[in-house]
Amino acid sequence: MSGESALLPCPFCGGEASGDGHIRYTRPLNDVTWADESPVMEAFFVNCTACGARTVDFAAGGHQTKERAHTAWNQRAHSGDGEEIARLREALEKAAIWFEQYAVDHYDKAKNAPDGREQHSREVKGKLNRDRANELRDALSIRGGV
Ligand SMILES: [Zn+2]
Numbered sequence: 001m002s003g004e005s006a007l008l009p010c011p012f013c014g015g016e017a018s019g020d021g022h023i024r025y026t027r028p029l030n031d032v033t034w035a036d037e038s039p040v041m042e043a044f045f046v047n048c049t050a051c052g053a054r055t056v057d058f059a060a061g062g063h064q065t066k067e068r069a070h071t072a073w074n075q076r077a078h079s080g081d082g083e084e085i086a087r088l089r090e091a092l093e094k095a096a097i098w099f100e101q102y103a104v105d106h107y108d109k110a111k112n113a114p115d116g117r118e119q120h121s122r123e124v125k126g127k128l129n130r131d132r133a134n135e136l137r138d139a140l141s142i143r144g145g146v
Pocket of ligand 1: 011050
């Protein structure tokens with residue numbers, strides 16, 4: 001475990017990192033080489049033991065050396081993740097609002113439905129969209145809405 005003590009916590013969830021990720025390919029990957037143009041026969045990665053986040057180097061599925069994987073992980077942990085998280089939160093908040101609007105649309109159309117069957121169908125769709133909006137809000141730990 002001594003080699004892993006230098007790994008920072010997961011940039012996404014704060015979980016403990018494991019630095020022993022290793023993939024061995026049975027033959028060189030097609031159309032992918034390392035920066036030094038050597039074939040990709042194996043790759044190293046660091047992963048979070050809690051949420052599964054991991055380092056990836058393009059199509060190789062990892063990094064050329066264990067040291068590079070560790071460096072990449074620690075850089076990620078230090079980089080502008082706050083900004084990225086804020087961007088992703090904003091996108092999820094928008095998605096929650098859209099689902100809520102779909103729900104409202106369906107409930108409105110259910111009220112004006114020409115028959116019970118159409119009304120039921122609209123209510124089901126309205127509920128589905130409201131559930132999705134609520135799931136997103138739960139994930140974001142926000143409540144209330146439009
Ligand atoms: Zn994590």
